[in-house]
Amino acid sequence: MDKVVSLCKRRGFVFQSSEIYGGLASIWDYGPLGIALKNNIANYWWREMTQLHDNIVGVDAAILMHPQVWKASGHVDGFVDPLVDCKQCKARFKAQDLIKQWRAKKKLAAISDGEIPDGGEGDIEQLMKVRWPEAACPSCGTTGNLTAPRQFNLMLKTFLGPVEESAAVVYLRPETAQGIYVNYQNVVNTARVKLPFGIAQIGKAFRNEITPGNFIFRTREFEQMEMQFFVPPADATEWLVKWCDKRFKYYKKLGIRPDKLRLHQHTPQELAHYAADAYDIEYEFPFGWQELEGIHNRTDFDLKRHTEFSGKDLSYMNEETKERFVPYIIETSSGLNRTLLTCLVDGYYEDTQDGEARTVLRLAPEIAPFKAGVFSLVKKDGLAELADQLANDLRKVGAVFVDHSGSIGRRYRRMDEIGTPWGITVDYQTKEDQTVTLRDRDTLEQLRIKMNELPGWMAAKLVVG
Ligand code: ATP
Numbered sequence: 001m002d003k004v005v006s007l008c009k010r011r012g013f014v015f016q017s018s019e020i021y022g023g024l025a026s027i028w029d030y031g032p033l034g035i036a037l038k039n040n041i042a043n044y045w046w047r048e049m050t051q052l053h054d055n056i057v058g059v060d061a062a063i064l065m066h067p068q069v070w071k072a073s074g075h076v077d078g079f080v081d082p083l084v085d086c087k088q089c090k091a092r093f094k095a096q097d098l099i100k101q102w103r104a105k106k107k108l109a110a111i112s113d114g115e116i117p118d119g120g121e122g123d124i125e126q127l128m129k130v131r132w133p134e135a136a137c138p139s140c141g142t143t144g145n146l147t148a149p150r151q152f153n154l155m156l157k158t159f160l161g162p163v164e165e166s167a168a169v170v171y172l173r174p175e176t177a178q179g180i181y182v183n184y185q186n187v188v189n190t191a192r193v194k195l196p197f198g199i200a201q202i203g204k205a206f207r208n209e210i211t212p213g214n215f216i217f218r219t220r221e222f223e224q225m226e227m228q229f230f231v232p233p234a235d236a237t238e239w240l241v242k243w244c245d246k247r248f249k250y251y252k253k254l255g256i257r258p259d260k261l262r263l264h265q266h267t268p269q270e271l272a273h274y275a276a277d278a279y280d281i282e283y284e285f286p287f288g289w290q291e292l293e294g295i296h297n298r299t300d301f302d303l304k305r306h307t308e309f310s311g312k313d314l315s316y317m318n319e320e321t322k323e324r325f326v327p328y329i330i331e332t333s334s335g336l337n338r339t340l341l342t343c344l345v346d347g348y349y350e351d352t353q354d355g356e357a358r359t360v361l362r363l364a365p366e367i368a369p370f371k372a373g374v375f376s377l378v379k380k381d382g383l384a385e386l387a388d389q390l391a392n393d394l395r396k397v398g399a400v401f402v403d404h405s406g407s408i409g410r411r412y413r414r415m416d417e418i419g420t421p422w423g424i425t426v427d428y429q430t431k432e433d434q435t436v437t438l439r440d441r442d443t444l445e446q447l448r449i450k451m452n453e454l455p456g457w458m459a460a461k462l463v464v465g
Contacts (some may be wrong), residue, residue, distance in 0.1 A: 026212035036369035061179025084151035363419030
């Protein structure tokens with residue numbers, strides 16, 4: 001993990017936010033390569049969900065929404081984490097995490113009074129009852145200093161307008177999903193969609209996470225790629241299974257190693273208040289198995305709540321049967337930054353080539369920041385001009401990086417380290433037969449190919465499906 005973090009900084013994928021001022025904890029900026037990779041992943045997801053599905057359309061809702069949205073969604077009352085403070089060292093912990101830690105160490109005897117909940121999202125009431133007068137603080141080790149749990153809302157607040165008063169409070173959205181639900185009727189009325197259909201959205205979300213960390217894995221500002229699929233209630237279970245399958249295959253297509261992926265079904269304790277059934281797609285990070293994407297059967301909870309709070313009828317009429325009902329929703333909710341971290345961690349490896357250490361990012365060509373490095377063997381004798389000309393042709397297909405100086409081996413290695421799948425070298429033979437050397441990052445195979453065939457060859461490699 002440390003190596004990935006250092007590569008990100010060294011090559012300009014990710015920088016700490018406001019670094020010249022000492023940084024802002026757990027907030028990150030994306031550099032030239034990072035934004036290219038992030039945009040490519042977002043585009044890959046967008047194409048997968050909308051272009052390859054004729055029954056999924058997109059929206060882009062605003063980050064700020066009517067405050068009632070968050071009452072209807074349950075976030076004002078329910079989006080809370082019970083927190084415990086140590087009076088001695090002032091460290092702050094999620095009650096859930098303390099229980100998990102103590103369970104793992106079998107130190108449950110240290111916790112007295114109250115029942116010991118399983119630590120799931122549905123257990124907030126139980127968590128609030130837990131007391132631990134004899135327990136030791138995991139940070140400073142003193143006993144008897146942990147407070148009773150207190151509720152802490154994870155939504156970030158701000159004010160609209162010039163006056164900072166309670167009537168002007170708005171929230172930075174903690175998830176993108178609600179922007180889809182409140183536009184559901186607009187989409188039905190304008191996009192000629194019929195059930196089952198989906199609405200996709202990519203956008204920022206904000207959560208005042210208590211324990212952010214692991215680089216860009218958990219941050220307070222992040223991006224989600226969400227798709228809400230509206231189905232007749234009787235078909236919800238079938239669609240949940242279908243979407244789990246499709247989404248699992250998607251990560252494999254993205255090049256993630258299958259043995260590092262698994263599907264985890266939520267236990268009743270883990271289920272969120274709105275879900276009837278849910279699965280997480282998990283990836284084995286260096287810090288353990290963690291959620292990459294949540295796939296939930298949200299039932300008719302959201303549309304019913306918005307009907308109740310807005311007074312607008314959000315039911316659906318089946319034109320053929322004239323039956324009216326509130327659709328169920330299957331949600332696929334994936335983190336863009338977390339997917340990016342997964343691609344970096346999964347693709348990172350080191351080997352030795354010709355006696356020299358090599359760092360490689362095995363990124364799928366579709367998402368790699370540069371598709372090819374284009375090099376001239378030497379800068380003179382017209383080779384640099386030929387390489388520039390080829391690069392201009394290739395740019396119409398995908399981003400390329402041109403480099404005319406240094407040893408070819410070093411130029412290849414610089415490209416390997418940032419995940420560029422192909423290296424192309426223009427040499428003296430190019431002047432005679434218009435062929436170039438094409439070198440593959442992963443197999444290291446080299447072949448000669450006609451310059452004018454390269455754009456077509458590369459375009460064919462980058463087709464998604
Ligand atoms: P976690 O259990 O990791 O907190 P969650 O169950 O709260 O996640 P969801 O609300 O289901 O997550 O959000 C869907 C996806 O959004 C997650 O699978 C993850 O990829 C991403 N995500 C959620 N919270 C964060 C965060 N703080 N930082 C980065 N990505 C996040």
